[in-house]
Amino acid sequence: MSPRRAALALPFAAPLTARAQGLDPRLVDAGWRLQPVRGRGVAQFAVDEAGVITITARDAVGFLLRPFPGVAGRLAWRWRVESAAAPSDAAERGADDRSAALHVLFAATSGGLFSAMRRGLTPEGMDGRGLTYSWGGGPRGRRLPNPYAPRDGALIILRGAEAPLGTWLSETVDVAADYRAAFGEAAPAVTHLALSADTDDRGGLAVARITPPAWQ
Numbered sequence: 001m002s003p004r005r006a007a008l009a010l011p012f013a014a015p016l017t018a019r020a021q022g023l024d025p026r027l028v029d030a031g032w033r034l035q036p037v038r039g040r041g042v043a044q045f046a047v048d049e050a051g052v053i054t055i056t057a058r059d060a061v062g063f064l065l066r067p068f069p070g071v072a073g074r075l076a077w078r079w080r081v082e083s084a085a086a087p088s089d090a091a092e093r094g095a096d097d098r099s100a101a102l103h104v105l106f107a108a109t110s111g112g113l114f115s116a117m118r119r120g121l122t123p124e125g126m127d128g129r130g131l132t133y134s135w136g137g138g139p140r141g142r143r144l145p146n147p148y149a150p151r152d153g154a155l156i157i158l159r160g161a162e163a164p165l166g167t168w169l170s171e172t173v174d175v176a177a178d179y180r181a182a183f184g185e186a187a188p189a190v191t192h193l194a195l196s197a198d199t200d201d202r203g204g205l206a207v208a209r210i211t212p213p214a215w216q
Contacts, residue, residue, distance in 0.1 A: 071189060106191060
């Protein structure tokens with residue numbers, strides 16, 4: 001492993017087993033697994049009867065991942081933030097909290113932050129790039145490299161501080177077009193999705209709800 005790959009892998013602890021992670025069995029049965037961040041409080045994930053996932057992060061961070069193989073296309077979901085993370089700057093490492101995010105992970109031949117995130121979840125050991133669609137971290141429409149993996153990741157802020165709380169908002173994104181805009185080439189196959197919230201840097205409480213994303 002190159003020094004760069006090793007450095008990027010360090011923040012992530014090994015994915016937790018179903019028993020250790022304490023997830024609702026319905027999430028486990030749907031293929032979701034919890035990916036903590038080493039040395040940080042772990043965000044909590046729950047699901048209701050309708051399949052809506054609630055993310056709660058109190059001075060914490062965490063990723064909920066599941067296999068999601070497919071061809072990059074238009075992806076749709078709905079989300080709602082009940083309690084927002086403190087204002088932050090997605091470009092600044094150590095100050096990049098957000099109320100919620102959806103991450104799309106891709107197959108590729110180069111490793112990085114996103115290969116570390118999914119380690120142990122794919123027997124093939126696939127590495128690749130990732131797109132992060134964020135609620136928080138700057139104004140709506142802002143696009144920037146992921147500060148932790150500028151060559152492997154891109155951030156797109158869909159909702160900023162102006163977004164209303166306690167209101168369901170619908171999103172539809174063109175994953176293939178966003179990948180090309182970020183990396184200058186056609187998108188490879190999608191391998192995984194992840195959901196997250198992040199309040200471990202600036203502190204406080206973020207609570208968000210999200211419907212399971214689906215290809216249109």
